[in-house]
Amino acid sequence: MKGHLSHDCLLEVPAAVIWDVYRGLELADLLNQLLRDVIGTAEVVRGDGGVGTILKFTFPPGTPGPGYMTEVLTIIDDEQRLKEGEIIEGGLKDVGFKVYRQSLQIIEKDARSSIIRSSVDYEIDDELQELASLATTEPMEQLNEAVGKYLKQKWESSNN
Template sequence: MKLAFNCTFTHEGVSNVSIDRLWKAGILDAHNLMPKLLPDVITKVELLEGDGGAGTVKKFVFSEAVKEFRYIVDKTDALDDENHIIKQTVVEGGLIGSRLKSYSFELKLEAGSNGKTVEKTTVHYETLDDTPLSVEEQGQINASFSLMTKAVEEHLIANPAAYA
């Protein structure tokens, strides 16, 4: 019998967009915005339960460009508009069952200098075996967060009135 292995890793980035606009577009309206901004990666996002707040369940369906899996179903565990924190758990799809037993993440946005936003992501995971994710595997997870954030950032810079 294999024992599960619990672990955490973090990633930090900086966006050139204000915290409020990034929160509104990238978090609160991600289900509408992501398929429009990344149609070659995310084909659709289905709202399965809830109204966008805590308890909401969403299904992100990916294109053939994502080789490892076709979809992710995540549940919003907490959504704190005042402090710009979202906590979500992947409940189905993604790396569940292939490499991971479970994984969740917390994203916190903080106001940076000169109108920028500091993004801090912490990923908690439990592997199916007793080995932690490699640096490469962690990098792939971080890259997916970065891809979405960069797409939102570019959209907001190109459309200064959007989500203002």
């Protein structure tokens, strides 16, 4: 069984400003700073933020399931402003998902606003299809909202 989920988040920040943060490791730093108690923490296992970088996410105490996941960055496309990673260990991979891929794309709406499209693509054995309900874009939505609020304040204060 294959599935796809997607969610759009509108931000009043230019696409280039958002992409500067999302394309590299600054996004992991902001996760640690803004959402440590909600989503957890991120640490670089290997790499410089480019394709092939491996990140380990440790979830906050009380989060159901495995307490961590490890993700490898598989795509960073500056033209499309697209970043994609695939879970290689822990998280939903440990409960039976064959493939669990997350992507974030920054879409320019106009000179002052953008859309962050969060997507999840997954594969799971048909016998485990009841677990498909565990797939979600919610952590990425929370991240986009928090980082968007942070960037909007930072961008507005530097442009006034």
